[in-house]
Structures are given as C-alpha cells and as structure tokens.
Amino acid sequence: MRSVSIIGIGQTPVGELWDLSARQLAYQAVSSAMADAGVDRADALFVGNMLSGNLLDQEHLGTLVADVCGLRGIEAAKVEAACASGSAALRVGTMAVASGFHDIVIVAGLEKMTDTVGKDTTAGLATAADAEYEALHGVSFVGLNALIMQRYMYEFDVPLDAFAGFSINAHRNGANNPNAMFQEPISLNDYMRAPLIATPINIMDSSPVCDGAAALVLVPTEWAHEFTTGHHRGAVQILASASANDTLAVHDRHDPLFLQAAHISSQKAFRQAGVGPQDLDLFELHDAFTIMSALSLEANGFARRGEVWLLAQDAEISIGGRLPISTMGGLKSRGHPVGATGVYQIVEVVQQLTGRAGANQVPNARLGMAQNIGGSGATIVTHILGS
Amino acid sequence: MRSVSIIGIGQTPVGELWDLSARQLAYQAVSSAMADAGVDRADALFVGNMLSGNLLDQEHLGTLVADVCGLRGIEAAKVEAACASGSAALRVGTMAVASGFHDIVIVAGLEKMTDTVGKDTTAGLATAADAEYEALHGVSFVGLNALIMQRYMYEFDVPLDAFAGFSINAHRNGANNPNAMFQEPISLNDYMRAPLIATPINIMDSSPVCDGAAALVLVPTEWAHEFTTGHHRGAVQILASASANDTLAVHDRHDPLFLQAAHISSQKAFRQAGVGPQDLDLFELHDAFTIMSALSLEANGFARRGEVWLLAQDAEISIGGRLPISTMGGLKSRGHPVGATGVYQIVEVVQQLTGRAGANQVPNARLGMAQNIGGSGATIVTHILGS
Numbered sequence: 001m002r003s004v005s006i007i008g009i010g011q012t013p014v015g016e017l018w019d020l021s022a023r024q025l026a027y028q029a030v031s032s033a034m035a036d037a038g039v040d041r042a043d044a045l046f047v048g049n050m051l052s053g054n055l056l057d058q059e060h061l062g063t064l065v066a067d068v069c070g071l072r073g074i075e076a077a078k079v080e081a082a083c084a085s086g087s088a089a090l091r092v093g094t095m096a097v098a099s100g101f102h103d104i105v106i107v108a109g110l111e112k113m114t115d116t117v118g119k120d121t122t123a124g125l126a127t128a129a130d131a132e133y134e135a136l137h138g139v140s141f142v143g144l145n146a147l148i149m150q151r152y153m154y155e156f157d158v159p160l161d162a163f164a165g166f167s168i169n170a171h172r173n174g175a176n177n178p179n180a181m182f183q184e185p186i187s188l189n190d191y192m193r194a195p196l197i198a199t200p201i202n203i204m205d206s207s208p209v210c211d212g213a214a215a216l217v218l219v220p221t222e223w224a225h226e227f228t229t230g231h232h233r234g235a236v237q238i239l240a241s242a243s244a245n246d247t248l249a250v251h252d253r254h255d256p257l258f259l260q261a262a263h264i265s266s267q268k269a270f271r272q273a274g275v276g277p278q279d280l281d282l283f284e285l286h287d288a289f290t291i292m293s294a295l296s297l298e299a300n301g302f303a304r305r306g307e308v309w310l311l312a313q314d315a316e317i318s319i320g321g322r323l324p325i326s327t328m329g330g331l332k333s334r335g336h337p338v339g340a341t342g343v344y345q346i347v348e349v350v351q352q353l354t355g356r357a358g359a360n361q362v363p364n365a366r367l368g369m370a371q372n373i374g375g376s377g378a379t380i381v382t383h384i385l386g387s
Numbered sequence: 388m389r390s391v392s393i394i395g396i397g398q399t400p401v402g403e404l405w406d407l408s409a410r411q412l413a414y415q416a417v418s419s420a421m422a423d424a425g426v427d428r429a430d431a432l433f434v435g436n437m438l439s440g441n442l443l444d445q446e447h448l449g450t451l452v453a454d455v456c457g458l459r460g461i462e463a464a465k466v467e468a469a470c471a472s473g474s475a476a477l478r479v480g481t482m483a484v485a486s487g488f489h490d491i492v493i494v495a496g497l498e499k500m501t502d503t504v505g506k507d508t509t510a511g512l513a514t515a516a517d518a519e520y521e522a523l524h525g526v527s528f529v530g531l532n533a534l535i536m537q538r539y540m541y542e543f544d545v546p547l548d549a550f551a552g553f554s555i556n557a558h559r560n561g562a563n564n565p566n567a568m569f570q571e572p573i574s575l576n577d578y579m580r581a582p583l584i585a586t587p588i589n590i591m592d593s594s595p596v597c598d599g600a601a602a603l604v605l606v607p608t609e610w611a612h613e614f615t616t617g618h619h620r621g622a623v624q625i626l627a628s629a630s631a632n633d634t635l636a637v638h639d640r641h642d643p644l645f646l647q648a649a650h651i652s653s654q655k656a657f658r659q660a661g662v663g664p665q666d667l668d669l670f671e672l673h674d675a676f677t678i679m680s681a682l683s684l685e686a687n688g689f690a691r692r693g694e695v696w697l698l699a700q701d702a703e704i705s706i707g708g709r710l711p712i713s714t715m716g717g718l719k720s721r722g723h724p725v726g727a728t729g730v731y732q733i734v735e736v737v738q739q740l741t742g743r744a745g746a747n748q749v750p751n752a753r754l755g756m757a758q759n760i761g762g763s764g765a766t767i768v769t770h771i772l773g774s
Contacts, residue, residue, distance in 0.1 A: 071632075075632070081450065081465065082446055092482070100486075242462075
C-alpha cells in the first residue's frame with residue numbers, strides 16, 4: 001500500500017452564506033487547495049456531502065464539482081455517510097492513492113444548508129437517523145442527542161453545567177479563526193443562560209446550521225516533496241485512516257452511552273499509526289453536541305466513563321493543555337456544515353502540523369487526530385496525521 | 388496494486404415491489420451474495436444509491452444496510468454518481484481491496500423508487516442533471532435524452548424506427564431472465580405503436596421506474612480460490628475498472644452526440660485489461676434510453692458515428708451475434724433501479740462468465756464489459772471482467 005500525504009488545503013468561511021451557492025462554495029475551496037498544493041490538474045475528485053439531494057434537489061455532486069472546477073475527464077463521485085461524509089470521502093481518496101489507481105486526488109467536503117427553497121433542514125438532518133424507526137416517530141436529530149445526554153446525566157449523576165467547558169473552549173478558539181462562524185468567546189454565564197433546544201441540550205451545547213466547503217489535495221508520500229518545495233512548510237502524512245459503524249438506530253445499541261464505533265475506529269487508527277492516545281498533540285473531535293465531545297473522549301480512552309467533564313473543567317483541553325481539542329473552534333464555533341465537517345477537521349489538523357494555525361497554534365504540534373461522527377455514533381471515521 | 392476478484396453475486400427481482408422496503412431489498416441482495424460467496428463476514432460495505440435522500444428521507448444508507456445485514460463494526464458508506472452510483476460503489480470497493488485496506492468487501496446497489504409517500508420521482512430523477520441550469524428550467528431527465536435523440540436523428544438523418552432493434556433485443560433477452568421486470572418479447576409493431584413520452588422517445592425506448600437491489604462480494608484474486616472451491620464455477624477477475632466524467636449540463640459539451648466520458652473510461656479500461664473492443668464476448672451497456680445504447684456503442688468504438696443502428700438491425704447484438712448486449716434484458720427489460728443498475732450489470736456479466744446465464748448463456752463467454760452512465764453522459768464507469 002502506498003503511503004499518502006496531504007499537500008494542499010482550502011476552505012471557505014463557514015456561516016449563513018446566502019450569497020454563495022453550493023457550486024460556488026465548492027469552487028472556492030477546491031481552487032484554493034489546488035493553489036496551495038501548486039497543482040493544476042487532478043486524477044480524481046471525491047466530494048463528501050450529505051444533504052444535496054434532500055435540500056438542493058441536486059445529486060451527481062462529484063461530477064458537478066469537478067465540472068465547475070474545470071476538472072473534466074477525471075473520475076468523480078459523491079461519498080455520503082451522514083455527518084461523517086467528509087471523512088468518508090477522505091477514506092475513498094486515500095484508498096484511491098494508496099491503491100495506485102490515482103496519483104493526484106482532490107477530496108472536497110461541501111454542504112449548503114441555508115437559503116434552501118421550500119425545504120425543511122430539520123427533516124433533512126433527520127435523514128442521518130433511521131427514517132422508519134426513529135425519524136418517522138417524530139424524534140429530530142437534536143432530540144436523539146438530547147435523549148443520550150439526559151441518560152448520561154442520570155447514569156453518571158452529572159450536573160447540568162458539566163458540559164459547559166467544551167462549549168467555552170470551542171468559542172475561545174473560534175474567536176481566533178477568521179473562517180469560524182462565531183468569533184466571540186462565551187462565559188459560563190452565557191452557557192448557563194442559553195435557551196434550551198431539546199432538554200437538556202441548550203443552544204451553546206449545539207453546533208449551528210450553516211454552509212461551507214473545504215478541500216484537500218492528496219498525493220503519494222514519496223512524491224510529496226516535489227510539490228511542497230518552497231511554497232509552504234511541507235506535506236502532512238496520513239498515518240492512519242479507519243472507519244467503523246454501529247447500529248443506525250440508538251435504541252438498538254447495547255449501551256447507548258458508549259460509542260463502540262469510535263472505539264473500534266480509533267483502535268484501528270492507533271495500530272495503523274503505531275502510536276497511542278498519549279502521543280497526540282491535538283485532537284479534532286466531533287463536537288456537534290457537547291455530549292458527543294464527552295462520549296468521543298471516553299470511547300477513545302482519553303477519560304474514564306462519567307468523568308470526562310472534569311477534563312474540560314480542568315482546561316486540559318485548551319491550546320496549552322494536555323490534549324487540545326476543537327483548536328480552531330470545532331463544530332460548535334467554527335460551524336458544522338455537515339458533509340464538509342470531516343474535511344474542515346483535516347484542514348485544521350494540517351494547519352496545526354504545518355505551523356499555520358495563527359494565534360491558536362499548538363506549540364511543536366507533530367501528531368494530530370481527527371474523528372468525524374455520522375448520525376448519533378453510527379459511523380465514526382478516525383484519521384491520524386503526522387508532520 | 389492487488390488484483391481483485393468477485394466471488395459472490397446476489398440480486399432481487401426488479402419491479403414495482405410495493406411489499407419490500409429499501410432495507411428489505413438490500414438485505415435480500417447482500418445475504419444472497421454472501422451465501423453465494425460462502426462468507427459470513429466482511430470488512431467493508433459500499434452501497435451505490437442515488438435517490439434515498441430525496442425519495443425516502445433516508446441518508447446514511449451505507450451504515451443502514453450494514454446494520455440490517457448484521458455487519459456491525461465494519462466500514463460502510465454510500466457512493467453516489469447519479470445513475471452510475473452502482474458502478475461508482477464498485478470502483479470504491481475495488482480500491483478498498485486493491486489498496487490492501489480491506490480483504491472482504493461487499494458492494495451493493497440499491498434503489499427504491501416506487502411506493503414513496505408524497506415524493507415526485509420525475510423530480511428526483513432530474514437531480515442527476517444540473518439543478519440550476521437544466522432542471523430548474525423545466526427539462527426533465529427524459530426530456531434531456533429526447534433532445535439528444537432528436538438531434539441525433541437530425542444530424543445523421545436516421546429514421547424513427549432506427550432504435551427499435553435495441554428495445555426488441557433487450558425484451559427478447561429479458562423474457563428469459565426470472566429477475567427481469569418485463570418478461571415478454573416485443574415486436575417491431577409494438578415498438579412503432581408505443582406511446583410517446585417525450586418526442587421522439589417512446590415508452591419502448593425508455594427504461595422503467597422500479598425497485599431493486601444487487602450485491603457483489605470482492606476479495607483479493609490471490610485468495611479467491613479459497614472461497615470458490617466446490618460451490619460454483621469460480622471467481623471472476625476485475626481486469627479493468629475506470630471512471631471518467633464530462634460536463635454535467637448537456638449544453639456545455641462541444642458535441643452532445645459524442646459520449647466523451649465513455650470514450651475516456653473505456654480506453655482506460657482497455658489499457659488496464661490489455662484487450663481491445665474486438666476481444667469482448669459481451670457488453671452490458673447502459674440502455675436507459677435507446678439513444679444511450681447508440682451513443683455508448685459509438686463512443687466505445689463498436690460502430691461508426693451515425694451508423695450504430697445498423698448494428699442493431701443486423702442482429703449483431705443478440706446472444707448469438709458478434710457483440711451480445713443487454714444479455715439479461717438490460718435496463719429496458721430487466722429494469723433500471725437507478726443506483727442499483729451498475730451492480731446488476733456486473734452481476735449479469737458474472738452470470739455469463741461463470742456459465743450461470745441460463746437460456747441466455749453466451750457460448751464460451753470469457754471476457755465481458757459493463758458500462759454504467761450517470762446523468763446524460765456526465766459520469767461513465769467501465770469495468771472489464773474475465774474468467
């Protein structure tokens with residue numbers, strides 16, 4: 001298997017971008033990634049996207065994005081795994097280069113969730129859950145996460161403010177990210193006074209509905225130096241790439257408070273990279289809801305079950321802490337354009353590992369992990385990158 | 388790169404299957420492919436599907452199908468490339484095994500187009516075209532194909548009945564396929580009297596709206612013999628796997644009557660397999676509309692431009708002819724559950740190459756090609772298989 005490296009990154013700002021269509025967002029992200037890599041062609045393009053069929057009446061997104069970017073005649077496809085679509089597309093791009101089928105591959109993540117005409121975004125997001133056994137019975141996607149959070153608070157006797165640290169950390173970091181949707185820090189008081197969306201989830205526990213696109217350029221590691229000489233601080237190697245699934249419906253799981261798919265995919269990733277959790281310099285986790293941050297950290301072995309919130313309160317998750325998370329604002333503050341998020345996470349790890357993270361730079365960052373969660377933990381993809 | 392072989396196939400009958408949901412269809416196809424291969428586990432599952440988000444309000448289909456099939460903890464994702472979704476999923480499955488990431492991979496194609504509640508299937512199919520520059524202006528997917536066919540008849544001065552041979556051949560072959568939606572032969576008179584859908588396309592030029600699922604089991608070729616001993620006539624090797632795209636919108640093409648993406652992907656495939664068009668024993672082409680059969684045969688070098696219909700009239704495309712096409716009924720008679728079609732094509736080539744094609748068996752079939760078209764020629768995937 002050929003080793004694969006990332007030689008270019010691109011991203012649009014995240015937000016309610018009413019003046020940019022899906023194709024315009026994709027073009028901006030892909031063209032800036034190609035400029036960053038110094039390439040003017042590609043052999044294949046894989047787009048991670050969840051909602052274009054449901055919200056935009058547009059499928060065939062792989063070819064659409066390739067077409068808009070002037071990449072005609074190449075392979076193109078869309079890859080979908082709900083909120084993990086971006087990293088699922090990176091899995092495919094990685095396999096395309098690793099197998100030898102392609103040499104220069106672009107992976108894009110794209111989601112356009114605002115400015116949709118006559119569509120219901122909440123119903124769209126519910127397509128990540130089981131349509132027949134969850135959504136049809138009236139539970140929304142935030143509702144499912146609220147049930148999990150409620151159960152967590154009950155089982156582990158955790159107070160209501162236990163999750164505040166994740167949101168405060170994300171907003172503190174997002175304040176320094178010019179691409180973040182929310183660039184304001186929040187206080188514990190802001191968190192405690194935030195309106196509830198679905199009890200016990202409040203608006204500060206929850207990532208926003210938004211638009212955005214991000215992109216990566218992949219090549220075989222052995223060729224990466226040919227592209228990266230001179231114009232930035234080097235390529236980043238994909239040391240591990242692993243995906244695992246669980247039951248789609250939460251009620252089918254033996255233990256709805258343990259993310260089995262996170263555990264399986266991170267264990268696979270640690271084996272592939274030959275490293276352990278203690279070796280990581282940063283971890284971009286999937287903080288779509290604060291409860292997901294908690295469950296992800298526990299399932300991956302960073303905290304004991306029921307005690308993860310102490311990690312947040314002790315500020316071990318901040319830039320200067322033992323395990324910085326959501327270093328550019330995470331899903332909460334940078335934003336969560338769902339099918340694009342997995343690619344944004346990788347872009348941000350690359351920024352950290354190549355010394356391009358600005359005010360949020362983790363000192364001497366060499367090894368970073370990203371974990372992208374689809375549905376309520378039903379698909380979980382883990383990547384470990386090294387510089 | 389590891390060579391990849393297919394060791395198991397499964398399929399449901401195609402039709403308006405009101406008593407089977409999407410998950411039931413997928414379960415039937417995957418479980419019969421696994422039984423055919425003699426495997427009880429898999430490392431990954433990739434599902435080709437186009438319309439589940441739009442018509443079923445269900446995304447996250449990769450994990451849903453894996454879950455329903457009892458395949459928990461593995462990698463799973465949906466791959467979408469409009470009507471070429473099935474073969475795009477096979478591309479991903481092939482890369483997964485070729486790269487060494489996985490050893491046993493299931494590729495499924497699934498589409499549920501009937502019995503959808505409050506949904507518009509015609510609008511759903513139009514998501515294969517450019518939503519903003521084609522569909523929004525009122526042209527349906529069959530309308531786009533009708534414009535192409537009209538232009539072809541004008542440019543090459545071809546009579547209205549020139550395309551009849553493709554439909555008659557498909558129905559003759561479908562009559563012997565127990566999984567085909569239409570199992571009745573048709574006459575030239577039936578074709579000539581068929582009601583028009585979008586001039587000049589009549590109902591006999593057009594494939595039907597329907598449901599169906601098909602599945603494949605892939606392993607490294609070097610291990611295929613371990614699985615196939617005893618229970619059927621052997622594995623089939625994937626000798627070539629190639630995809631190419633073109634502009635999404637038909638009006639952006641230099642020549643709307645030449646399928647550039649078919650040409651590029653089949654030339655790639657011929658190079659990979661080290662064979663030429665003349666070496667093929669059969670060709671499963673994408674006869675969603677008879678005009679697409681014509682353009683596919685011309686772009687792949689099987690006929691001179693404007694003269695392909697002579698091939699059909701001369702019966703060179705029948706089972707006993709020089710280049711049998713649509714040997715199990717094709718999209719026209721077997722049916723075209725869009726995201727599943729690419730996998731059905733491969734299942735049928737495997738049936739031919741392992742002597743399981745029944746009354747439609749192509750004598751001594753050793754080398755078969757399948758070509759799957761997404762949109763009006765915007766994504767075209769070509770596979771060559773050998774026994």
